[in-house]
Amino acid sequence: MKTGGGEVVRRLEQFKTACRKAGVKLTHQRLEIFREIAASLEHPDAETVFRGVRARLPTVSLDTVYRTLWLLDGLGLITTLGPRRECVRFDPNLEHHHHYFCVECGLAKDFESVELNVLAIPASVKKFGSVLATHVEVRGLCAACAGKTASGKTPAARQPRRKPSKPGGER
Numbered sequence: 001m002k003t004g005g006g007e008v009v010r011r012l013e014q015f016k017t018a019c020r021k022a023g024v025k026l027t028h029q030r031l032e033i034f035r036e037i038a039a040s041l042e043h044p045d046a047e048t049v050f051r052g053v054r055a056r057l058p059t060v061s062l063d064t065v066y067r068t069l070w071l072l073d074g075l076g077l078i079t080t081l082g083p084r085r086e087c088v089r090f091d092p093n094l095e096h097h098h099h100y101f102c103v104e105c106g107l108a109k110d111f112e113s114v115e116l117n118v119l120a121i122p123a124s125v126k127k128f129g130s131v132l133a134t135h136v137e138v139r140g141l142c143a144a145c146a147g148k149t150a151s152g153k154t155p156a157a158r159q160p161r162r163k164p165s166k167p168g169g170e171r
Contacts, residue, residue, distance in 0.1 A: 011038040011077075011092055018075045029053075029060055033068040034077070043081055043089040043099070043108035081108060081137070098135050102142035104149075111138075 015034045019026045036052040037044060044052070050065040069090055072078045081089040081099055089108055091099075098116055100109045116136045125131065141149060 008035070008039045015072075015077055018077055022075055024071065024075070029057060029064055030068050030071070032057055032060070033065055034072060037069070037072070037078060037090055038092045040092070041110070043091050043110075045087050045089050049090070096135070098138065100138045100140070100142075102145055103139050104141055104145035107142045107144075 012031075012035065015031075015038070016026060018024075019030075024030075032053050033049060036049050040052075042048070046062070046066050046069055049069065050060070050062050053060050053065060069078070073080055073090070076094075077092070079091045079094065081091055081101075087106075091110075093110060096117060097110045097112050100111055101107070113136070119134070119136075121131050121134065
């Protein structure tokens with residue numbers, strides 16, 4: 001699914017302004033990589049961005065896509081979803097919102113919630129250091145995967161995917 005044209009244009013202008021302010025060269029490849037993510041509502045991972053850009057720029061490398069996505073993150077033009085050790089998804093929507101993830105197929109969708117926006121940060125979290133931002137990630141089975149599970153077409157996903165524990169309970 002794609003973002004509306006007006007929103008993409010607005011995001012592209014933000015990108016160009018941020019590059020100028022940071023003294024970052026605005027290359028054709030960077031522009032196309034940003035355009036690919038700015039137009040998406042799917043929170044694509046780097047490989048998905050790579051495939052989309054490569055259709056227009058066959059010479060772009062996966063390394064260039066990764067470096068550009070981390071540059072965009074560093075410029076504050078996109079955010080990342082999920083732990084950085086796993087498959088990172090990138091989100092161009094900088095408005096405060098939350099995410100729903102399907103633990104079976106990886107579907108990622110934005111949602112808004114006034115109730116979640118006003119949750120108080122527990123004192124136990126504040127002991128770790130300052131809090132710069134918050135968002136909630138809700139994990140479950142999307143309607144399509146739940147339907148397949150109910151029909152017996154896929155195994156039931158009872159727990160979010162986790163890496164196996166190491167001996168002694170370490171991860």
